[in-house]
Amino acid sequence: MSDLPVPVPEALGTVVEAVQPTHNQGNAATGGIWLVEGSAGSAVLKIARPPTDPPSGNPAWPTSDDPGHWNYYRREPFAYRSGISDSYADFGVAAPSLLSSSELPDGSVALWLDVVTGTPGTSWKPADFQSFAERLGAAQGSFVGRVPPMPWLSRGWLRSYVERTPIWAKWDVDWDHPLAQVWPVAVRRRLAALWSARLSQVDRAVAAPRTLAHLDVWIMNLFSSPTGFTLLDWAFVGEGGLGEDPANLIVDSVTDGYLPVSLLPEIDAAVTSGYITGLRAGGYTGPVSSIPSFIRAYGAAKYSWFAPAVLGRCIAEGTVGHASYGVRGTAEEELARLTGLVTMLARWADDLPLD
Known part of the structure; x- marks a missing residue:
């Protein structure tokens, strides 16, 4: 067959x-x-x-x-x-x-x-995120300043990614549209400014120490088992910054509706603390006090497109989401669901902690 x-x-x-x-x-x-x-x-x-x-x-x-x-x-x-x-x-x-x-x-x-078995990231609890982040931090702490020289490893990946995001955020967004009112006005203003200054956000992010990064760490690529974790899809692997992969994991844990946005503060805290603990275990000797700022910088830069793309599509097409994955509601429901996430991104753009 x-x-x-x-x-x-x-x-x-x-x-x-x-x-x-x-x-x-x-x-x-x-x-x-x-x-x-x-x-x-x-x-x-x-x-x-x-x-x-x-x-x-x-x-x-x-x-x-x-x-x-x-x-x-x-x-x-x-x-x-x-x-x-x-x-x-x-x-x-x-x-x-x-x-x-x-x-x-x-x-x-x-x-x-090989076929991977275990608990998928879409079913993880905050403790799973923390345990994974510790191991990721230890691995990446061990690679600081010694990314392998293979010419096929990606370099400058984040900037290339952000430069093409107008493909997704392609609308001239009306940030005061009736559909947008579910997001606080101060958040909308900051999201619009973040989108306009996205390349400056990249500059802020890439100042982080360099390490070997996976660059596609999110819940659909993760499984846990009693013996450890499995990470799928190594198509982007290369030089990245400390905090780049944790930022992606935090934000993309809730974008597609598999996990509730209400868990975001716990996931953020779990990933950040676990990653810092892991970095020390992996031999990183730099100041860990700067790691939360690196995470926020990378998250704001990479997802600078997210709010204008989601809002713009909802206004223009009355729908949102990916055809291949995700748990979706109506445009109004999705915008309401994502309020906590876009609020976090707005704060991260100003390097403010999530309340």
């Missing part, structure tokens, strides 16, 4: 019993992700796809054969083949095991990965 683009490994057995596609089809660097169940076992097949003519996927997620590109299609295959994806393993954060990889005639790369 298999119509997969590559042969199935012998370890899965002689019969393919089920094939379930699981990927976001908008990313041009991904030619497909399938959970494949065979008569003798299961595995995940992921295809890393080169640029196509005409371009594949969503214009917001183009790929490139340039190793310096933020979405370089071979970065994840290189990460698995080189062992970079195992860089955090000694600290309790593992990547899926690479079972095999192969080059395809069109330049794509096929990765067969």
